[in-house]
Amino acid sequence: MSYLLPALALAVVAALAVAARFNQMKKLRGLEARLRAQWGRPKARERDLPLVAGYHHALARGSGAPPALDDRTWRDVDLDAVFVFLDRTESIVGRQLLYHRLRSTNESPAGLAAFDDLVELLRRDEPTRIAAQRALASLNRSSCYWLWSIALEPIEPFPRWAVIYPLFAVLMAVSLLLIPLVRGFALVPVLGLVVGGALRAKFGWRLVPLADSFRDMVTLLVAAERLGALEPLPPQVRQALTTHLPALARLRRSAGWLGRDQASSADVFGFLIEYINLLFCADANTAILSVRELRRHQEDVHQVFQAVGELDAALSVASVRDGGGAWTRPVFAQDGQPAVFDDLTHPLLDNAVPNSLTLGPPDGLLVTGANMTGKSTFLRTVGVNVVLAQTLNTAFASSYRAPWLSVASCITPADDLQAGKSYYQVEVETLVAMLAATRSAGTRLYLFDELFRGTNTLDRIGAATAVLSWLVRTNDSDGASVRRRCLVIAATHDLELVSLLTPGYAVVHFADRLTDVGLHFDYLLRPGPTTTRNAIALLGVLGAPPEVVGEALERTERLRAASGGSLGVKRVVD
Numbered sequence: 001m002s003y004l005l006p007a008l009a010l011a012v013v014a015a016l017a018v019a020a021r022f023n024q025m026k027k028l029r030g031l032e033a034r035l036r037a038q039w040g041r042p043k044a045r046e047r048d049l050p051l052v053a054g055y056h057h058a059l060a061r062g063s064g065a066p067p068a069l070d071d072r073t074w075r076d077v078d079l080d081a082v083f084v085f086l087d088r089t090e091s092i093v094g095r096q097l098l099y100h101r102l103r104s105t106n107e108s109p110a111g112l113a114a115f116d117d118l119v120e121l122l123r124r125d126e127p128t129r130i131a132a133q134r135a136l137a138s139l140n141r142s143s144c145y146w147l148w149s150i151a152l153e154p155i156e157p158f159p160r161w162a163v164i165y166p167l168f169a170v171l172m173a174v175s176l177l178l179i180p181l182v183r184g185f186a187l188v189p190v191l192g193l194v195v196g197g198a199l200r201a202k203f204g205w206r207l208v209p210l211a212d213s214f215r216d217m218v219t220l221l222v223a224a225e226r227l228g229a230l231e232p233l234p235p236q237v238r239q240a241l242t243t244h245l246p247a248l249a250r251l252r253r254s255a256g257w258l259g260r261d262q263a264s265s266a267d268v269f270g271f272l273i274e275y276i277n278l279l280f281c282a283d284a285n286t287a288i289l290s291v292r293e294l295r296r297h298q299e300d301v302h303q304v305f306q307a308v309g310e311l312d313a314a315l316s317v318a319s320v321r322d323g324g325g326a327w328t329r330p331v332f333a334q335d336g337q338p339a340v341f342d343d344l345t346h347p348l349l350d351n352a353v354p355n356s357l358t359l360g361p362p363d364g365l366l367v368t369g370a371n372m373t374g375k376s377t378f379l380r381t382v383g384v385n386v387v388l389a390q391t392l393n394t395a396f397a398s399s400y401r402a403p404w405l406s407v408a409s410c411i412t413p414a415d416d417l418q419a420g421k422s423y424y425q426v427e428v429e430t431l432v433a434m435l436a437a438t439r440s441a442g443t444r445l446y447l448f449d450e451l452f453r454g455t456n457t458l459d460r461i462g463a464a465t466a467v468l469s470w471l472v473r474t475n476d477s478d479g480a481s482v483r484r485r486c487l488v489i490a491a492t493h494d495l496e497l498v499s500l501l502t503p504g505y506a507v508v509h510f511a512d513r514l515t516d517v518g519l520h521f522d523y524l525l526r527p528g529p530t531t532t533r534n535a536i537a538l539l540g541v542l543g544a545p546p547e548v549v550g551e552a553l554e555r556t557e558r559l560r561a562a563s564g565g566s567l568g569v570k571r572v573v574d
Contacts, residue, residue, distance in 0.1 A: 035133050036126075040322040043088050047095070049080055051145040055096040056103050058152050068106040069387065069407065072430060076411035076447070077383040078348075085348055086392075088319035090132075091139035093147060093220065093305060094312020101313055105390045105407060109332050112393040116329065118237055118314040119393075123322060128232045129315065135226040136312050138219050143212040147220060150213045151302035155295045158288050165284040168196070172280055196278040210287055214255035217301065221245060221252050224304045227311060240307040244300035251293040251301075257286045317392050326354075330389035330400040335443050339402035339487055346381040347388075347396050353523040354398070355381070357508070359487045364472040364505035366498060367491040368530040373510035374523040375491035376411065379447045382489060383407055386445060405487065408434050409447035424454035431467060438471065438484055446471060448490040457494075464492070465500045472504045498529045 074080070083102060089095045101107070122129045139147075227233070228242035277283055294301070321327060325347065333339075338361070343354035355378065359365060367375050386407050389395040410430045434446060451467065452460040471486045490497075490505075498507050509530035513520045 032130055032134075035130055038088070038319075040319055040324065041088075042085055042323075047084065047087065048145065049083075052083075052092075052095050052099050054145065055148040055152075056100040058148060059100065062152060069103045073383070073407060073409045074103070076409040077380050077387065077407075079384070079387065081348060082384055082388075086316060086320055088316040089312045090136035090315065091223075091308070091312050092141075092144040093139050093309040094136060094316065096145075096148065097306065097309025098313040098316055101310075101391050102387065103391075105387055107391060109404070112390070114236070115310070115314060115317075116393045117234060118311065119318045119321070121232065121234065122315055122318040125232050128230050129318070131230055132227055132311060132315060135223045136308070136315075139216070139223055139308070141216065141219075144216050144219075146213070147216045148305060150217055150294065151298060151305050155291055155298065157295065158291060162284070162288055165281040165288065169280040169282075169285055172196075196281055210290070211258050214258045214290060218252055218256050220301075220304060220308060221248060224308050227308065233311075237307070237311065241304070241311070244297075244303045247297050247300050248304070251290060251297060254286045254290040254293065258283065258290060317394060320392075321394065325396060326398065327394050327396050328399055329393055330395050330402070333401055333403050335403045335485065337403060339405070339445075341382065341385065341395075341397055341400055341402070343398035344381050344385055345396045346377065346384060349377075352381075355523075355525040357382075357525065359402075359489070362472065362504050362506055363486065364468065364488045364490070364501065366501060366505040366507045366529075367489060367509070367525075368493070368495060368498070368507065369491075369510035370493075370512050370530060373512050373521050373530075375510060376449050377523075378510070378525065379409070379411060379449055379489060379491055383409060383445075383447050403443045405445040406437075406440075406442050407445045407447070408437065410434070410451070411447060411449040424452070427452065427454060435467070435470070438486055441484065443485045443487065446486055446488045448488070450492060451490065461494055461496050461500070464490075464494070464497060468497070468501055469504055495529055 069079075079102060083099060086102075087095055087098060089098055122132065224241045225245060228238045228245070230238070233241075326343070326345065339359040341358075342356045344356065345352035345354050353374075357365060367378060369375050385395045385397060385400065386402070386405050389400055389402075390404065410427060431451075438444060448468075451464040455463075468488060468490055471488050488505075506527075507529050508525050508527055510521070510523060511526060511530065
């Protein structure tokens with residue numbers, strides 16, 4: 001009978017342990033099932049894109065150099081939406097590194113090849129992929145959006161008066177040792193608790209932000225350790241993950257104390273820990289030690305942050321490649337060789353119509369066509385694929401062969417109300433900067449949509465002709481400098497540019513047809529200039545009064561006759 005209660009207690013403990021283990025395994029199986037089901041598919045989730053971009057912009061500020069892909073081109077090509085499509089990462093750190101990679105079109109072909117090797121390993125090896133995703137899933141707390149700051153921002157040392165905290169801890173330790181020897185010292189623990197609480201209150205405002213940052217940093221280091229233990233990963237990847245961990249061992253221990261979950265300490269043991277914490281100012285002393293260690297090893301933390309994020313970005317690209325869309329690896333040609341893109345499609349379009357083009361020679365391409373035929377989408381398709389080729393080694397095409405290109409665009413300029421600049425001024429300033437950039441090394445790709453649309457027809461045609469023809473005059477001497485090669489794709493409604501810009505520009509068009517049920521577009525690129533206009537037809541299709549449509553047609557015919565036929569394009573009716 002005396003053994004019955006202990007045996008029963010042991011049985012209850014064993015049952016609870018088995019139940020806990022069973023629940024843990026059940027959650028693990030559920031997580032793995034979810035990861036398998038989501039693989040190859042876009043992830044629908046909340047994303048704070050300004051916070052995702054925070055790491056990239058912090059790096060750009062720190063280096064003092066302009067970003068490889070400027071903000072205007074990023075917006076023009078709608079790369080925020082493309083990023084959302086590509087983002088299949090498991091962690092916020094991975095999201096930030098994927099965003100940074102997309103903005104870093106100055107990556108080298110050798111760096112892309114190493115990244116591609118990691119992507120392909122994760123595609124082939126499902127157990128390694130699942131293990132990596134499990135390790136990364138812990139880095140999804142919202143506070144992780146600011147984890148980069150602990151690796152990049154200057155860490156201010158504590159003020160000199162903070163020496164009071166280690167001195168107080170030493171005083172408390174000596175006083176406790178003297179309790180058996182000196183009468184009256186029995187009150188020391190009580191007095192120490194009061195004074196320690198007051199000191200904690202003075203220091204507490206510094207501990208709150210540190211607690212979140214250090215907790216997330218410890219989570220990062222644990223994830224790096226788990227990822228580095230995955231043997232199938234390439235040695236250079238495992239080395240990048242684990243090389244800096246030994247130097248961070250002390251920081252990991254002290255940061256672990258600061259980042260502990262105090263909400264789970266509401267038991268006898270937890271109260272005892274907090275009592276000791278107040279008596280010896282443990283939080284403050286640990287914070288002082290941790291900040292000192294972080295100032296010494298901040299670059300080590302940054303290297304671990306980058307290695308973990310890069311692996312997660314590679315997971316995301318592997319999922320995109322397994323998503324079922326047609327893609328290819330780019331082949332990078334030497335400067336001066338043609339750029340050849342076969343069957344380009346836009347990754348965001350379902351059932352996208354593929355189009356092919358070659359730039360060089362000539363280095364310019366004039367894209368004509370009526371409204372809504374697909375000119376602007378075509379510009380974005382080219383821009384997106386060049387960016388993805390040079391950052392993720394992935395192009396949505398059947399083949400891609402081109403020199404390494406610096407991409408810039410002027411597709412959707414807008415008024416800058418805060419700076420007091422008109423639409424036209426913003427556009428001109430953008431173009432002047434693009435013209436100046438032709439003196440830098442490398443081949444440039446410029447994408448234009450309706451240049452100078454903010455001014456009158458004569459000035460628009462004259463200015464557009466001058467700018468576009470100047471850009472494709474390769475290697476002209478310009479004073480003391482030499483202009484570099486530019487590949488230019490310009491979409492326009494102004495058919496007068498066709499005769500003014502050839503032979504420096506090839507001319508293509510997108511067609512449309514007006515049928516009994518409305519306008520029809522096939523989005524296929526065809527050689528030669530467009531032969532149709534649909535602006536007036538679109539008025540009728542969308543419900544404008546017949547008398548308005550009739551008068552518009554009549555006035556257009558009179559203008560065409562007055563211009564001697566220079567406006568002579570026809571409207572095709574099926």
